[in-house]
Amino acid sequence: MSASLLSLHAVSKNFGGLAVISDVSFDVPQGSRTALIGPNGAGKTTIFNLISGVFAPSEGEIRLEGQTIDALPSRSRIGLGIARSFQNIRLMPHLSVVENVMLGQQSRAGNLAGMLTPLSLFGRSKYRREAEDLLESMGLSTYPGEVVATLPYGIRKKIEVVRALVAKPKILLLDEPAAGLNNTETANLRDFLMTISQSGVTLLVVEHDMSLVRSLCDHAVVLNFGRKIYDGSTRTVQEDPAVLEAYLGTRQAEKTRNQAEADHVA
Numbered sequence: 001m002s003a004s005l006l007s008l009h010a011v012s013k014n015f016g017g018l019a020v021i022s023d024v025s026f027d028v029p030q031g032s033r034t035a036l037i038g039p040n041g042a043g044k045t046t047i048f049n050l051i052s053g054v055f056a057p058s059e060g061e062i063r064l065e066g067q068t069i070d071a072l073p074s075r076s077r078i079g080l081g082i083a084r085s086f087q088n089i090r091l092m093p094h095l096s097v098v099e100n101v102m103l104g105q106q107s108r109a110g111n112l113a114g115m116l117t118p119l120s121l122f123g124r125s126k127y128r129r130e131a132e133d134l135l136e137s138m139g140l141s142t143y144p145g146e147v148v149a150t151l152p153y154g155i156r157k158k159i160e161v162v163r164a165l166v167a168k169p170k171i172l173l174l175d176e177p178a179a180g181l182n183n184t185e186t187a188n189l190r191d192f193l194m195t196i197s198q199s200g201v202t203l204l205v206v207e208h209d210m211s212l213v214r215s216l217c218d219h220a221v222v223l224n225f226g227r228k229i230y231d232g233s234t235r236t237v238q239e240d241p242a243v244l245e246a247y248l249g250t251r252q253a254e255k256t257r258n259q260a261e262a263d264h265v266a
């Protein structure tokens, strides 16, 4: 496996007396498409919040390219190459596609005013050109001037991802990118994410749709009740006894295993 881009070392997070993440360690290999999965409440979003700097770990350490990032604010982490796109689309519906993508440039422009001033003074600023070029390179050039609210949900999801890409991330954290999409839109999004991966961006994806996880991701980390229960290939994740038990409960997991063995014998 290739070198680790991002790594968690014995990370724990407590809220009050409640241990939400307990002693979790894993590597996200450079160039990988890693899935972070687990039942509801397992701690996936909390891990994203720890990586992106919303919270600090109670214990342990998070490293990007070997450097500890725990003391850095979110903005500095974006500058270092960690970008995030959220489960619920947080686009500005009444702005155009290009303007929404330009909002993702804030971290590089210094502040919002610094980015919007050249926009209003010169119309087609450097930031606008970059946003347009990025949209075109991602196959979304027919949408730049359109108001986001008028676009299909599947397209809006892609624009959300493109907005995260303007920061030129090394790693992109995607929180349930396929939520609310139909099968065709999900397949389309998968190809889109694959293109982003092939451009050299490492992906860390929280996703409940296991067929998307299997077809997109090469590596999976599974959490249950804030603990890591699996770390390996996506090919074998759904056969793992601990994973089956976490998702289905012990009795159902046994039944599924027995059925799989019976099918194997037959």
Ligand SMILES: Nc1ncnc2c1ncn2[C@@H]1O[C@H](COP(=O)(O)OP(=O)(O)OP(=O)(O)O)[C@@H](O)[C@H]1O
Pocket: 015, 020, 038, 039, 040, 041, 042, 043, 044, 045, 046, 047
């Ligand atoms: N700020 C907080 N304060 C207290 N408890 C929290 C906080 N954030 C999350 N939790 C708790 O931590 C646990 C893990 O939540 P988290 O949202 O990380 O899970 P998840 O795996 O992302 O779940 P889902 O798949 O439902 O989105 C839950 O029990 C949740 O209630």
